Amino acid sequence: MVDTILPGILARQVATPRLRAGMLERPAVPGEQSATVVLVHGNVSSSLFWQPVMLALPASVRAIAIDLRGFGDSETLPVDATRGVRDFSDDVASVIDELGLGAVHLVGWSMGGGVAMQLVIDRPELVASLTLQSTVSPYGFGGTRLDGTLLVDDAAGTGGGGANPDFVARLAAGDRTEESPTSPLTVYRSSYVAPGFASELESIWVASMLSTATGVDHYPGDASGSANWPGFAPGGRGVLNTMAPTHFDTSAIVDVAEKPPVLWIHGAQDAIVGDASFFDLNQLGKAGIIPGWPGDELAPPQPMVSQTRAVLARYAERGGAVTEVELDGCGHSPHLERPAEFLESLLTQIG
Numbered sequence: 001m002v003d004t005i006l007p008g009i010l011a012r013q014v015a016t017p018r019l020r021a022g023m024l025e026r027p028a029v030p031g032e033q034s035a036t037v038v039l040v041h042g043n044v045s046s047s048l049f050w051q052p053v054m055l056a057l058p059a060s061v062r063a064i065a066i067d068l069r070g071f072g073d074s075e076t077l078p079v080d081a082t083r084g085v086r087d088f089s090d091d092v093a094s095v096i097d098e099l100g101l102g103a104v105h106l107v108g109w110s111m112g113g114g115v116a117m118q119l120v121i122d123r124p125e126l127v128a129s130l131t132l133q134s135t136v137s138p139y140g141f142g143g144t145r146l147d148g149t150l151l152v153d154d155a156a157g158t159g160g161g162g163a164n165p166d167f168v169a170r171l172a173a174g175d176r177t178e179e180s181p182t183s184p185l186t187v188y189r190s191s192y193v194a195p196g197f198a199s200e201l202e203s204i205w206v207a208s209m210l211s212t213a214t215g216v217d218h219y220p221g222d223a224s225g226s227a228n229w230p231g232f233a234p235g236g237r238g239v240l241n242t243m244a245p246t247h248f249d250t251s252a253i254v255d256v257a258e259k260p261p262v263l264w265i266h267g268a269q270d271a272i273v274g275d276a277s278f279f280d281l282n283q284l285g286k287a288g289i290i291p292g293w294p295g296d297e298l299a300p301p302q303p304m305v306s307q308t309r310a311v312l313a314r315y316a317e318r319g320g321a322v323t324e325v326e327l328d329g330c331g332h333s334p335h336l337e338r339p340a341e342f343l344e345s346l347l348t349q350i351g
Contacts, residue, residue: 016094022073042110046072048208081241117250140248159234159244161223194331259320267330
């Protein structure tokens, strides 16, 4: 059995009116607390991934990492994807409320970036600053043009039907091997980090991935049929459908009256979130990996990074402070791959 909790980190559960949430905490030194940082993980992961950051923060900072429903030690509750990521963001807000934290420095990674943006839109009083690490686009995952408009009305090719079924089966089976390109360990090495990155904590990261609840109400979710290529459209249940562009749009963050400062930090070699992501089925079609692709005019890959940059530019134009940090040679996990630069940027954000 892998010992997943690092020395100095406390694991516990918090009961809120919405759910029983798992969380990790690195307490501040009593009497010296200067700030509270709340960290939100991404898809197919959990709070475990945040431990090195939590331990590296100054002793005066209280660090809390929350497990989303169906991940880590939180309750495995159904995910209503028709609300976008609001099931997740409302859960995070309920933990902040239950703990009486007030306005926190909120950090979201990947899907967690979308959760964090939604929280700013719905509960801006809870967010003192917003850090987006390798965030999902404000227009969701797949199926949109640069301005966020849908390529086709039903967002074909996005949502729960896009998951690799063998990867899902290996998650459900608790596969810790590296025998297949679709085993969680191999996916971590090929997609979560840039090629060549090695970590002595790899077994913890895989354990974190394996904490993902699978099924139509969890990961990846359900799907519906479509007359458009590649033959399926988003469903209304489960994790991947929360980020389908028919359900998800956090570009309204530009209209929040009181705008917290935003730090956007991402790797230039991110395999998951990019302008040519191989997790985007249109990119796979363009590369000839999925047959029948109808071409760039009808099914171009989603320009994810360019979309985020454009939305944050509008945020800045409307009075918000935005800092972008792009790390060359870094993949989807700057906090693991480039911890010193990530920490320096985060501490500047906290102030």
